[in-house]
Amino acid sequence: MTQPLPPLPIRIVKLPVDHRGFPVPWFVQWFKDGEPTSYGDGEPDFRVIDARKIPVAVNQNRCWVCGETMGVHKAFVIGPMCAINRIISEPPSHLDCAIFSATACPFLTRPRMRRNEKDLPEQGVPAAGLHIDRNPGVMCVWVTRSYKPFRPHAGNAGVLFALGEPERTIWYTQGREATRAEVMVAIESGYPLLQDMAEREGREAIAALAQQRDRAMPLLPAG
Numbered sequence: 001m002t003q004p005l006p007p008l009p010i011r012i013v014k015l016p017v018d019h020r021g022f023p024v025p026w027f028v029q030w031f032k033d034g035e036p037t038s039y040g041d042g043e044p045d046f047r048v049i050d051a052r053k054i055p056v057a058v059n060q061n062r063c064w065v066c067g068e069t070m071g072v073h074k075a076f077v078i079g080p081m082c083a084i085n086r087i088i089s090e091p092p093s094h095l096d097c098a099i100f101s102a103t104a105c106p107f108l109t110r111p112r113m114r115r116n117e118k119d120l121p122e123q124g125v126p127a128a129g130l131h132i133d134r135n136p137g138v139m140c141v142w143v144t145r146s147y148k149p150f151r152p153h154a155g156n157a158g159v160l161f162a163l164g165e166p167e168r169t170i171w172y173t174q175g176r177e178a179t180r181a182e183v184m185v186a187i188e189s190g191y192p193l194l195q196d197m198a199e200r201e202g203r204e205a206i207a208a209l210a211q212q213r214d215r216a217m218p219l220l221p222a223g
Contacts, residue, residue: 006103006175009096011066016040025101026067027053027090049090054159057091058149064090065097075143076163077101079136080186081194084209084216086163098141102172134193138178138186140219143168169219180221187213 008023015023024030029050032042039050056062063070074092082088093101146164171178173186191213198205 006100009066009094009100011063011068011094011097012100015066018044018046025065026062027057027064051158054091058159062091063093063097065093065101068094070094072145073143073167074145074147074164075099075141076147076161078140078142078163079190080138080140080183081136081190082163083140083142083169083219084187084191084194084212086212088161088163089158091161092144092147095141095143099170099172102139102141102170103175134190136186136190138171138173138183140183141170141172142166143170166219171221178221180223183220187216 005022012023015025017023024044024046026039027049028039028044028046029048030037030039030042030044031048036050053062053064053067057064061070062068070092071094073095075095075098076082076088076090076092077098078088092098142163144164144166148162148164149159150162152158152160171183173182194209195206198209
């Protein structure tokens, strides 16, 4: 590894590792000879989600990161725009698994890093709905007791998840907890993208988005 990993939760320790020694999350798709295989068989491609795991995670209450059964609380790793509209395209995880992801994933911990799409397998399934393709530089671990799957009305087919009321939100950047100022920078840079989408839908959508933003502000770190 080019940088040391944060402490590994016991569930993460149980996961297989890739050639770098990095734990492979349960949701990652593995490949052999260019074809998708079962988990642990071949080589993992961290950029590709095994879409077959989504219904399993939801129906069996499994953690998206480690694959083990969860309890009452669910933790989602989301960007600041998802904290505003309260919608995400991936199922929840254990709290410790979510925190590990937010502090260990190279893409999530490096604000300037872009997604590597070189030689991306054709079998990859795009994220459901309308995806904002950017590195926000800041991530939020959203802890809740509830969420609701639904089908998107626009964009890619699949399943999205409406987040329940948060009992706790923890913000991270560069592998550490983020300041309010850092989160605000991420919001200011991404909010125009949500505004553009709302403007295409009309006045009601614009007003609803403004209300969603106001509702998100108390969830940011203290000043």
